Amino acid sequence: xxxxxxxxxxxxxxxxxxxAWILHRLSGLALIFYLSLHxxxxxxxxxxxxxxxxxxxxxxxxxxxILEVGLWGVILFHAFNGVRVVIVDFFKGSLFHKKLFxxxxxxxxxxxxxxxxxxxxHIR
Amino acid sequence: xxxxxxETSKAGAIAWLLQRISAVVxxxxxIIHYVTYHFIAxxxxxxxxxxxxxxxxxxxxxxxxxxLTALYHGLNGVWMVVEDYFHSRFWRLLIFSLIxxxxxxxxxxxxxxxxxxxxxxxxx
Numbered sequence: 001x002x003x004x005x006x007x008x009x010x011x012x013x014x015x016x017x018x019x020a021w022i023l024h025r026l027s028g029l030a031l032i033f034y035l036s037l038h039x040x041x042x043x044x045x046x047x048x049x050x051x052x053x054x055x056x057x058x059x060x061x062x063x064x065x066i067l068e069v070g071l072w073g074v075i076l077f078h079a080f081n082g083v084r085v086v087i088v089d090f091f092k093g094s095l096f097h098k099k100l101f102x103x104x105x106x107x108x109x110x111x112x113x114x115x116x117x118x119x120x121x122h123i124r
Numbered sequence: 125x126x127x128x129x130x131e132t133s134k135a136g137a138i139a140w141l142l143q144r145i146s147a148v149v150x151x152x153x154x155i156i157h158y159v160t161y162h163f164i165a166x167x168x169x170x171x172x173x174x175x176x177x178x179x180x181x182x183x184x185x186x187x188x189x190x191x192l193t194a195l196y197h198g199l200n201g202v203w204m205v206v207e208d209y210f211h212s213r214f215w216r217l218l219i220f221s222l223i224x225x226x227x228x229x230x231x232x233x234x235x236x237x238x239x240x241x242x243x244x245x246x247x248x
Contacts, residue, residue, distance in 0.1 A: 025205060032198035036226075039191070039234045046240040049171035056170070072158075079154065082147045089144060118163045 016098050020081050027078040034071060065123045069116045076115075080108040136207075139200055146197040153190045178241045191234040199227045 012018040044055045058064075084100050087093035093100055160177065177183055206219050 028198070028201045029205065032202055035194055035198055036230055039230050039237075043233050043237050045171065045174060045237055052171040052174075068162075075154065079151055083151065086144050086147060115158070115163065 016101055020084070020101055024078060024081050024085070027074045030074055031078060060122060062123050065119055068119050072115045072119060073112050076108040076112050077105070080104040139204075143197060143200055143204070146193045146200075149189070149193050150197055153186065153193070156186070157190060175241055178238065181242075184238055184242050187238055188235070191231065191238070195227050195231055195234075199223050 013022075041055065044052050081101070081104065084093065084097060084104050087100060088097050161174070164173070178187070203220065203223060206216070206223075210216055210219060
């Protein structure tokens with residue numbers, strides 16, 4: 001029969017790859033939740049300028065901009081760790097995947113700081 | 125052991141490959157999406173600006189591909205997680221159906237937004 005997978009088995013979390021794996025999973029689940037919200041909310045475009053601009057002004061409050069900064073971080077983590085997954089799977093990334101993790105996360109962090117600066121400058 | 129649906133050795137291979145192909149496509153489209161929509165100077169994206177962009181058929185083709193790949197990648201990702209933790213035929217069928225129905229609904233709402241906004245007459 002099947003061996004049931006534990007969602008969090010501390011024995012495996014001595015390695016960076018295990019953390020990358022579980023965080024990739026959790027960020028993925030968070031992102032599909034956000035994507036659903038985004039598709040739903042952006043439908044207000046069809047209600048015309050007044051309704052849409054009202055929604056956008058509501059979302060320009062500091063609370064939502066700070067959430068957006070978090071979202072940008074989650075997206076970048078998932079995207080750059082995803083690059084690592086592709087390199088490990090199709091190229092010989094398994095030989096240097098730990099180094100790769102830190103290099104890609106460093107690039108993601110720079111992009112996060114850059115994007116966050118822009119997002120926060122949009123607070124109304 | 126009774127074979128469950130989707131549990132032959134090759135069943136997940138195509139999904140696995142498509143997950144990585146869509147990942148690469150999404151990486152590029154997501155950056156374009158962020159720069160064109162979220163990192164523009166005005167920030168508080170006014171309706172007129174969005175609607176003007178969505179008059180270009182090429183931009184809309186990109187939006188369509190973005191919507192499709194994002195939903196596929198996201199929901200296929202959810203399904204991969206579900207396969208790890210749900211083993212009964214009942215739960216798998218139920219969740220798979222929910223993913224299909226939810227995904228179709230979101231795809232429909234997204235396409236509705238693209239079509240309705242791109243058909244609007246900006247001059248009027």
